[in-house]
Amino acid sequence: MKHRHLGASGLKISEITYGNWLTHGSQVENEAAMACVHAALDAGITTFDTADMYANTKAEVVLGDALRGQRRESLEIFTKAYYPVGPLGPNDSGLSRKHLMESIDGSLRRLGTDYVDLYQAHRWDNATPLEETMVAFADIVRSGKALYIGVSEWTADQLRAGAALAKELRIPFVSNQPQYSALWRIIESDVVPVSRELGISQIVWSPVAQGVLTGKYRPGHAAPAGSRATDGNGGAEMISRFMRDDVLERVQRLRPIADELGLSMAQLAVSWVLQNDNVASALIGASRPEQVHENVRASGVIIPPELMSRIDDCLGDVVERDPAKTVEESPVR
Template sequence: MDFRHLGRSGLKISEITYGNWLTHGSQVENEAAIACVHAALDAGITTFDTADVYANTAAETVLGTALKGQRRESLEILTKVFGPIGPKQHNDTGLSRKHVTEACEGSLRRLGTDHIDLYQAHRYDYATPLEETMQAFADLVRQGKVLYVGVSEWTAEQLRDGAALAKDLGFQLISNQPQYSMLWRVIEGEVVPTSRELGISQVVWSPIAQGVLTGKYTPGGQPPEGSRATDAKGGADMIKRWMRDDVLSRVQELKPIAADLDLSMAQLAVAWVLQNDNVATAIIGASRPEQVHDNAAAAGVKIPAEALERIDAVLGDVVERDPAKTHESSPKQREV
């Protein structure tokens, strides 16, 4: 496993991060989830990403159980705050000082740790003054409950405003967690250049585009039983944007490129996002331990420029590049 610095900080994280969105506490039984975490540890992965909103806090609990007994200093535990949790009452969501502070305490308890390595604002909160949010993060840092602060799916302008406030308050904003893959490149136009300027790294999610880039979905074919596209608990909704014949046909054309590089399709997809020097790590998910080992093998892979050009030529106009898509990802008002 290779490691990269997160932003301009001294924190090093593994190039592959194990994440448990849509799996732990939901799609995958606890025993299988714990087996996947242990497979990640065996593969050299030290960075684990979750969020309190995943499975309404259950995912954090499962991850805490799976990591129990591991040397805490050898791990980087990442979680997030914003989404509605608990009974979803009026203060159970957003980035108010009250919710950030209380959510942090809950995450620490569920994860079974006394500090969070990277605490991330899961979305931008238009209903709370940014100054209030960043002050709450600053206080958690000073209390030692949070070591570093990041965000998720913020626009370039939001990153700039957040980084300036963080600096004034005596800490760094070091990361952004956006969706990024061969098919979804909306961060390349504005977010990545701004992040490079500010010393912020990307912690990218869905590098395999919800499984579409594995090539297991074929144009005109039925999704494999048990796959993300058949998951009625949320997975099918997330993947449906890619379940078009024009996209699936282009993805099938990537198979010779992966074969030429002696990579699986999943490894090619994960390695592709890691070619971007602003990406510190790619988050992978899994329902079986063998998936973890397959994806983790993408660490350290260098894709030749010629192969990158072939990928661009194959995918062509099915790639989404519109920077405005980042702005659309944040709700403009609190969900209650």
């Protein structure tokens, strides 16, 4: 397992981060979740990402239980706040000082740790002044409850504004967590250049495009039983943007490239995002330990420039590149 610096900081994280969105506390039983976390540890993954809203706080509990007994100094544990948790009261969501101060304490309790390595704003909050949010983050860092600050799905302008306040407050603002894959490249034109300038890395989610880049979905065929595309609890909705025959047909053209590199389609997808030097880590989830073992093989893979160009040619115009799509990822409260 290779490690990379997170932003311009001295913190190193594993190129593959284990995340538990849509799995722990909901789709995967606790015993299976425990096995997946232990498989990640055995594979050399040191970085684990969660959020308080995953399974309405249950995912943090499961992850904390799975990591109990591990040497805390050898791990990088990340979590996030913004989305509603609890009984959905008026202050149970957002990036207000009240919600963040209460959220960090709840996350630490559920995770069974005194601090998180990275505390992230899960989305941009249109209803709270940015200065209020960043001062709260600064107080959380100075209290020792978080070591670094990050965000998720912020636009280039939002990153620039947040970084300016972080610099003024002298707190380490080091990361953004966007969706990014060979099919979803909306961060490349604006977010990545600004992030490089500001010393911010990307920790990318959905590098296999909700499973579409594994090649298991074929044009003109029904989705496999039990796959995410058949999940009525949100999975099918998330993957729907890619479930078009023109996209699926283009994805199948990647198979010879994966074969040439001696990779599975999933490994090709994960290694593709890691070719971007602004990406510090690719987030993977798993419902079985075998999925962890497969995906970690993407760490350290170098895809030659000519094959990167062939991937572009194979996918053609089905790739989404519009940077305005980032705004759609942040709900208006």
